Amino acid sequence: MKKILIILLTLALVLTFAACGASAKIDPVTMNIAVLKGPTGMGMAKMLQDNYVIDKNITANVTISSAPDEVAAKLIKGEIDIAAVPTNLAATLYNKTGGKIQIAAINTLGNLFVLTNGEDIKSLSDLAGKTVYISGQGATPEYVVDYILDKAGIKDKVKIVFATEHSELATLIASGKASIAVLPEPFVSTVTAKNTNVKIAINLNDEWNKVSGGNAMAMGCIVVNKAFAEKNKAAVNEFLKQYEESVNFVNKSTDEAAAIIASKGILASAELAKKAIPTSAIVYKDAYTDKTEITSFLTLLYNYNPASIGGKLPNEDFYYQK
Secondary structure, three states: OHHHHHHHHHHHHHHHHHHHHOOOOOOOEEEEEEEEOOHHHHOOHHHHOOOOOOOOOEEEEEEEEOOHHHHHHHHHHOOOOEEEEEHHHHHHHHHHOOOOEEEEEEEEOOOEEEEEEOOOOOOHHHHOOOEEEEEOOOOHHHHHHHHHHHHOOOHHHOEEEEEOOHHHHHHHHHHOOOOEEEEEOOHHHHHHHHOOOEEEEEEHHHHHHHHOOOOOOOOEEEEEEHHHHHHOHHHHHHHHHHHHHHHHHHHHOHHHHHHHHHHOOOOOOHHHHHHHHHHOOEEEEEOOOOHHHHHHHHHHHHHHOHHHHOOOOOOHHHEOOO
16 A cells, blocks of 8 residues: 555656646737837847747737837736836836736846047046936936946036937937937947947946946846736746747847847847947846846835836836746
8 A cells, every 4th residue: 555655646746747847838819019129129139030930829919119108108008918128117117007017037237338529538536527418317327327426426526418319319429519428238339330439438337236236237127917927827938938048049149130130120230239239238037036136226226216116116026927
């Protein structure tokens, strides 16, 4: 009797492990996906190829947008199921919708740089008494720059002027109408390619690491509609699995990825994409696994300006668990 019981228990364990190892069944579903032009969209390049199929049971509709506000509005309305957005926007959407938006992965780390055109800037202290142009008011660039300048003790000594969009600021620094600017990739590569007088003076990612206790600057992420994810967990997990594979493809097969990125209008040219990929900090980090790191980043933003993440820190259910 004892031997039979042992055999039955062993068989049960084998079946359990087999079930865990097997792929969950994906039911037929239409998946509406939105990505932003720039680094947050670049990581998905492999999946944007013509005739790419995530799964035979997934019909994917992909929208490539240049406006975070447009994507945010569609997420709130439930018109988008999965999207690539700035991380602070993800927290804001979670708060605004009462927890209906979750973060599934980090897809972009810090890629902010201080650029100069005709100015001799070698360190943060050199910015004292200067005018610095920034794009992204009310978004991560503004809060990161303010935080870094505050920690450096020069916040009140630097005049900040906001440009409406990254592209507008790129034009200003390239033309010399702005002599100091803070821009993310791929605009850094765009400007330095257009005008060799524009130089990278300070890597703000390095400066952030110095003052943030080593917490990563988690600038971009993948979010999911909670109701959609609960109903279609296998499909969402398959998307995330292939998104991670796409990120690896972009970072390793730069030439091929650059061609796709340009063909889909995420960046203006393959040459620009190839130059921008190495410094765009495109990654895949599971949000639930790395929630401590994400929470630390959001806490820093919250402590500096609660409005930057929608007024309060997200609860535990903000983090999507596969």
